Amino acid sequence: MADEYVILGASEFIKDRLYFTTLRTKPKTTANTHYFSTDDELLYENFYADFGPLNLGMLYRYCCKLNKKLRSFTHSRKRVIHYTSYDQRKRTNAAVLIGAYSVIYLKRSPEEAYRTLISGNNTAYLPFRDAALGDCTYNLTILDCLQGIRKALQYGFFNFETFDVEEYEHYERVENGDMNWIIPGKILAFSGPHPKSKIENGYPLHAPEAYFLYFQEHDVTAVVRLNRKIYDGQRFTDGGFEHHDLFFVDGTTPSDLITRRFLHVGSGSYGDSDSKQHSMWVQGDMHRTKQKQQQRRQRPKLDQENNYRECLTQGDKLRDLKGRRSSRSATSSRLNLTKTSQTSITPPKSSKLSQVPVPFSSSSAPKRLVQSSSSSASNLKSPFSLSMFSSKATAIH
Known part of the structure; x- marks a missing residue:
């Protein structure tokens, strides 16, 4: 009877099979029903008042x-119920998870998935907010998240059949570059470089040169700096990369002019033929070889370096908070590109667990646009590498 009462107030994703509900107490699995929760397993690491959504990994x-639960012989005759608590933050994150699952695997539209989530006895969900200090000026709803996932599937921005979760989580760490492919082969986000690579109070800082090898291996041709100047952009130019400054204040929306310039860089309109790029890289290698020691000794220090701690921006503070977490502590200022017991940077392989095909469009897309990344070994491959993209990229931070 208790199970039937739970079912009556639950959101039904698969009839007589998969449900989502909110409960005040932890239920016990019965002969007919299997309960599970991820509230204390998949946790969001907040900066300030932000609480989600959870990342792609x-x-x-x-x-x-x-x-695995739905395919399990043990649960084959049971109703599987994902339950969450009345903690509004955990509840919203849990709703995004099962809603996204229904979009990816059950082929539901975002609107259908959202209508299911608000059916039954489920009350309204808390909207997400940004990681900035102070009041949030806009909300991000569950429906927004589901629509974003659907759009990413439609354009092939991610594919769980080839997704390498260990690699994704490896490069998400500050000590490994704090980078993430936003659009495969097109946009790579990374934490802004600093004047020199070092460990400062346990917080890893990476110089521009630390990213060169990874950029070359992934055909990154340009770097776009969106935040204030901390390092000398000429160092990327000397390395054979285009460098562009498109500054706008942290937490604000870029102007139409900056947006157009950004798209101009990303479309390759500045010229990025293979011969030109190879020539730039060769010149960069020669320049670094001749001036490796001279650059460090004679390069005038930037005013921003001298005043670094006195003029931290909001973005700097968020990166600093992320880098200081105990689980992300670093012992070296070099980017970690080797595979540990939990991380790797190998070409994507089909998941052993996720075997349900995920639909995505194979339509062609323009050249790569990368935000920022880290260095890598000679045979490294993006965790989101897809043949549908061309061989050039731009990096932004």
């Missing part, structure tokens, strides 16, 4: 878990 792990 956590969504992938959730989908693997749920697929």
